[in-house]
Amino acid sequence: MKALTLTLTQPAKPKFLQIARAIISAIKQGKVNAKEPLPSARQLAAELKTNRHTIMAAYQELIAQGWVQSIERQGYRVVESIPVESSRHARKSLKCEKNTFIWQINPTAFELDNSKPAHEYSYNFAGGNPDISAFPFHELKPYMSESLTRPRLNHLSYGNNRGDDQFISQLATYLRRARSITNKEIITVNGSQEALYLLSQVLLKPGSKVAVESLGYRPAWNAFTTAGAELVAIKQHSKGIDIEHLTQLVKQQSISLIYLTPLHQYPTTVTLPIHERGKIYQLAAKYQIAIVEDDYDHEFHYSSQPLAPLAANDPQGLVIYLSTFSKIMFPGCRIGYMAVDKSLAPALINYRSVMNHKPNVLMQDAIGRWMKEGSFERHLRRTTKQYQQRRNNLISQLEQYQEQGLDISFTIPAGGMAIWLDVKKNAKELERFALAHDIYLVSESGFHLDKENDENRYIRLGFAGMKPEKMNQGLAILFSYFNQ
Ligand SMILES: Cc1ncc(COP(=O)(O)O)c(C=O)c1O
Incomplete structure (x- = not known):
């Protein structure tokens, strides 16, 4: 048996872990080879001037990590195939260099964007882009602190993938007051992009057609095309989308979904007049087409109250209303919401479980408390x-x-x-x-x-x-x- 000179480093760690680490590095450096016996616990304890139990604990750790085995009546030995050798060997026998694995990435609808943010x-x-530096973090802080001081434990567990109940109830009040939306079910999401993805997975299939504004919001298009849908461009003029063109499209093609940004058209910022909204709704109702209404920055309307959304007058329940906290807080909060007809909600909630068990309910809880207190307004x-x-x-x-x-x-x-x-x-x-x-x-x-x-x-x-x-x-x- 070779004498083993061990150097102990990391004095902050427990002694047995320092010893285990020193033995691993001796094995890695080839000071002791595969299958070779190691000093007995008594010997090593004497050498390192420590307790025999400390050495035994170090050996137990090495056995658990797969470096050492204990053989009856023979004592401790290095294992036959040591972890470092087997990975070196694997690399040698496969003749592969570091970083040469080639991923077979699915061809996707989106382009990778490597540009500077x-x-x-x-x-x-x-x-x-909101002014994040002007966000009143200090105002939110007491509510975050309260959520942590008095956590609602049941809400933090698995289950209820719709979002935090108190936050949803605040959203319902807010939507009723600010956007006249009632009679819809609210589902919270990790930003409206998640909603767009969920909708595309639940409502579209390969070949489905989605009518979108010809100048529009690419992340939404990416979500739709990732589900295999085909995008059909609706022409635009100075007042927003061209309803006559949309009418032609729905008559000639089988459109499954219309995605619109009626309040502040993205990117032209035009507001779609109220009577045009009525026409779109009638058209969608006649041809039984769902509308996704993305109301992403309705809070910022200056000359008057923002025009009521399509979702506010939706007797058929065909409008899916989306909005986000990315603009009124900051994009990193990842909080958005959908207000949908009750008949659609279960499918969306169930599908979300495939990708995520729950949104971040702790953050929602804090924002819910903030909304309730009035300083949010x-x-x-x-x-x-x-x-x-x-x-x-x-x-x-x-x-x-x-x-x-x-x-x-x-x-x-x-x-x-x-x-x-x-x-x-x-x-x-x-x-x-x-x-x-x-x-x-x-x-x-x-x-x-x-x-x-x-x-x-x-x-x-x-x-x-x-x-x-x-x-x-x-x-x-x-x-x-x-x-x-
Ligand atoms: C049209 C549109 N919808 C939605 C969003 C917000 O997306 P999210 O809630 O995923 O941050 C934006 C943000 O730029 C947007 O421009």
């Missing part, structure tokens, strides 16, 4: 006022550039978090110029379903996320493009 740019004009009023000021600042800046002779035009959006700016030409180049100058924005081409419809003349300028001084600096750099 919007928030890493000095000037972030992303359209749906104050936060909404404050943020709406602030975003309205930022919209007005952007408008006045753009008007000044117009006065200086810059050929740009826009319609003042009644709400939302962005302006759809007509720069008349070279929008894509302007976008490239912006990115190269540390400014994030997206030009028209990024929003088209059919690239051939790209007029290459619009950019989307988000105004909510940046303070006015910063926004103005960003605009000055951006518009220097036209002086080149």
Whole structure:
């Protein structure tokens, strides 16, 4: 039996673990080989000036980890096939180098996006970007603390995949008051993207057709096409979607779902007039087509109360209403919700169990408490006022550039978090110029379903996320493009 000189490191760990670790490193370094005997517990205890039981505990640990075996009347030995050798051997015999495994990834509907995230740019004009730095974390803190101090233990367990009951009841009150939505079942989700995915899995099958705005929200399209659906573009004009074109589409093709952003059309920000909404509803009812109404930033409407959603007047129960806390809080909270007809809710809740047992009910519990207390509403009023000021600042800046002779035009959006700016030409180049100058924005081409419809003349300028001084600096750099 070889003498084993062990060096003990990591004094913060219990002695037996230090010894076990030292023996593992002796084995790894080849100081003792496979099948070779190890010193007895008595010997090692004397050498290390420690208790024999400590050495026995170290050997037990090594046996449990698969490095050592104990053989009757022979004592402890290194195992025949030591973990480090067998993986080295496997690599040698398969002749494979590190990192050469090739994954067989399914061809998917989405493109991998490796570009730099919007928030890493000095000037972030992303359209749906809230001002996270202005979020009142201190106001939410006592409610989070209360949720942890007085946790509702039953709610934290498995079961009830619909969401936290108290949060849902607050949402129901809020939706009734703010959006006149009653008579629907609320399901909470980890952001509205999860809702879009759930809906696509439950309502669509390969070959189903989904009518979408021709300039629209790509993450929703990705969810639909991942289920095998085909997207059909609805033409748009200055008032939103072209109902006559939608009518033709539903007459000629078998459409299963219509996905719309009627309040602040994404990305053009146009508000669909009330009578047009009625026509869409009649059409959907006549042809028995479900509507997904994505009301993602309804809180931010400035000139009047936001127009009532389609879901507020839905006698047939065909409208699936979606909204999110990503804009009124921050995208990282991952809280969204659907309000759906009672007949659809069980399928969605059951399907969600396939991907997730439960949403984050602790966060929901805290937000529910915040909503109940009323300071949530104050936060909404404050943020709406602030975003309205930022919209007005952007408008006045753009008007000044117009006065200086810059050929740009826009319609003042009644709400939302962005302006759809007509720069008349070279929008894509302007976008490239912006990115190269540390400014994030997206030009028209990024929003088209059919690239051939790209007029290459619009950019989307988000105004909510940046303070006015910063926004103005960003605009000055951006518009220097036209002086080149
Ligand atoms: C049209 C639209 N729907 C939904 C969302 C919000 O998605 P989520 O709740 O998954 O963060 C956004 C955010 O940009 C959006 O623009």
